[in-house]
Amino acid sequence: MTDPRPLMETLDEQACWTRLQNSEFGRLATAAGGQPDIFPINYAASGRSLLFRTAQGTKLAELADNTAVAFEIDHYDSEGGWSVVVRGDAQVLRTPAEIADAEGAVSLRPWIPSVKPFFVRITPTAVSGRRFQFDLDTTLEGTL
Template sequence: MDEVDAVVTLDEDQCWDQLRTQVVGRLVTRVGERIDIFPVNYVVDERTVLFRTAEGGKLFGLTVNDQVLFEADGHTDADAWSVVVRGSAERLDTAAEVERADGLGLRPWIPTMKRNYVRVIPSTLTGRAFGRAPEPDRDGVQQY
């Protein structure tokens, strides 16, 4: 693989396919000047990302500013990928929404009560895939 095709842009379907292969991603929130990143276990629900959270800073931050980034990635010895979801986060409020979400099998990884389901609704979805191979020859010492 040469440098020209070392990075490939994923289309929307490929992004969702890749997101479905993982269970842990990172949620980025912003409240004022403070930017935070949280690891979350998640599930893809149709074309949204769903995670659970407890009461606290993450949930509070989403009520102050619902604009978030969500990122997940994966790799093998031969390739790697990364998908970024930009969008808004909303807490599921109705009994019907929560009942449906309960059926998706999303369970907390740590023994804490996470009663709140949050859905990330994409405004944009971008992804890239990378072929993994040795670094190209650098032709000796590089000038800086």
């Protein structure tokens, strides 16, 4: 009752980008042929875009069918959490100049040792985020 912070608040775009820049793991949603799919990915923010690497596989095939994507990062603990969602367009980088630019723009943490030769850049069309505290006194009826 005495805590002035709201239980949920919207993150402004700069706060969303700060979180995108400070994270390295998220989930990519695709929609090839009307079927949603979701992939955990490592990524890096590069300016106002996101970069990730992938192998020749399902993700790349789905992006060839439909370049519209959504991407999400979040963090939760016992007190609350936040999430940021990016909607945008994903393009496989094709030219040596684009690829060199991507390699130079980001420092990608070593991860699992599979060969993932393709760079994909997500160009956002919308970025949104929210932050909230859990309200553990709330009854079930109005929650979840």
